[in-house]
Amino acid sequence: MSESCGHNCGSCGENNCGERTEAQTDFSAPLGKLSKVDKVIAIVSGKGGVGKSLVTGLLASAFAKKGVRTGILDADVTGPSIPKMFGIKGRPTVLEQGLVPMRSKGGVDIVSMNMLLPDASEAVLWRGPILAGVVKQFWSEAIWKDIQTMFVDMPPGTGDIPLTVFQSLPVDGIIIVTSPQDLVTMIVEKAIRMANLMDIPILGLVENMSYFTCPDNGKTYQLFGESKAEAVARENGMPLLAKIPIDPALAASCDRGEVENYPTPFLEDIIALVEKTPKHVKKQQA
Numbered sequence: 001m002s003e004s005c006g007h008n009c010g011s012c013g014e015n016n017c018g019e020r021t022e023a024q025t026d027f028s029a030p031l032g033k034l035s036k037v038d039k040v041i042a043i044v045s046g047k048g049g050v051g052k053s054l055v056t057g058l059l060a061s062a063f064a065k066k067g068v069r070t071g072i073l074d075a076d077v078t079g080p081s082i083p084k085m086f087g088i089k090g091r092p093t094v095l096e097q098g099l100v101p102m103r104s105k106g107g108v109d110i111v112s113m114n115m116l117l118p119d120a121s122e123a124v125l126w127r128g129p130i131l132a133g134v135v136k137q138f139w140s141e142a143i144w145k146d147i148q149t150m151f152v153d154m155p156p157g158t159g160d161i162p163l164t165v166f167q168s169l170p171v172d173g174i175i176i177v178t179s180p181q182d183l184v185t186m187i188v189e190k191a192i193r194m195a196n197l198m199d200i201p202i203l204g205l206v207e208n209m210s211y212f213t214c215p216d217n218g219k220t221y222q223l224f225g226e227s228k229a230e231a232v233a234r235e236n237g238m239p240l241l242a243k244i245p246i247d248p249a250l251a252a253s254c255d256r257g258e259v260e261n262y263p264t265p266f267l268e269d270i271i272a273l274v275e276k277t278p279k280h281v282k283k284q285q286a
Contacts, residue, residue: 027167029136032098035144037071041151041203041274042165042174044195046187048156050179051208051244052076054254056153057085058244059175059274061260062267063149064107071101071147073138074112075165076155077131078124083114087257091115099142106260109147111138128160135161136168149274157190166198173203173277175241175270178232180210180224188232203241203273205233210243241270 031037043056056072063070074082083089086104092115093100101109113124113134124131144150152169155161165171176191188205195202207229212221223246233240244266253262 029140029168037144037147037150039149040171042171044154044174045177046190050177052177053081053153055177056151057259060108060151062264069148071109071150073152075135077113080112080114082112085254085259111142132160132164173201175203177206180227204239206242208244209246212246242266
């Protein structure tokens with residue numbers, strides 16, 4: 001139908017224009033022939049610095065400890081921290097069939113930009129479309145063998161890479177990570193709106209840096225102010241899945257590349273929820 005159509009069908013030369021619909025575009029990226037991924041969970045937030053990579057690392061480690069074949073696709077291409085957290089060094093093997101993910105000591109298969117750089121501290125100065133293309137390559141050209149649960153560590157915000165992940169990967173659900181600061185409501189609402197627009201189920205909210213327990217007196221302190229996570233989760237109709245404490249031992253474990261050694265009893269509810277999450281049938285995006 002012409003954009004200037006006045007809906008005067010009697011004088012129009014077009015035939016059956018009312019029966020035509022706009023063509024739908026399928027942006028989904030295929031897995032490689034040697035790959036198999038059962039479930040994909042994306043870890044997101046509306047801003048940086050709230051601990052998405054930490055939550056991703058802890059969840060992947062917890063699933064691997066339960067005997068689940070687990071993978072991490074590090075989609076934070078310009079700020080990858082997953083390899084450091086897991087103590088992974090060196091370069092991955094590249095076969096004719098594709099890139100072989102590097103495996104952590106605990107059995108987590110990982111693909112990250114830092115594995116491919118000559119120097120881990122080298123800056124990635126690429127524009128959005130190129131970054132988004134890299135993420136699709138991580139999905140399609142890596143050999144993800146028999147992965148039961150994959151976690152995608154997302155960059156902050158709602159830019160090219162999150163859009164690419166939601167359109168191109170079969171994401172079964174997202175977990176939103178936030179912190180107790182006053183910006184929490186706005187942060188969560190941005191992530192919620194994007195997920196709803198992209199038809200991705202929201203599994204719940206995780207508050208990082210929620211509190212600190214003093215080792216001297218055993219008292220709990222809320223260093224970043226009173227938690228608003230319960231109210232935000234309730235107002236947006238989602239569960240509050242976990243509150244992660246500020247723990248110097250956790251920070252030290254990540255710095256040493258030993259995140260897998262950190263105990264995670266506070267993640268049991270999330271683990272049970274992810275295990276019950278059904279496969280999500282993505283709709284085609286216009």
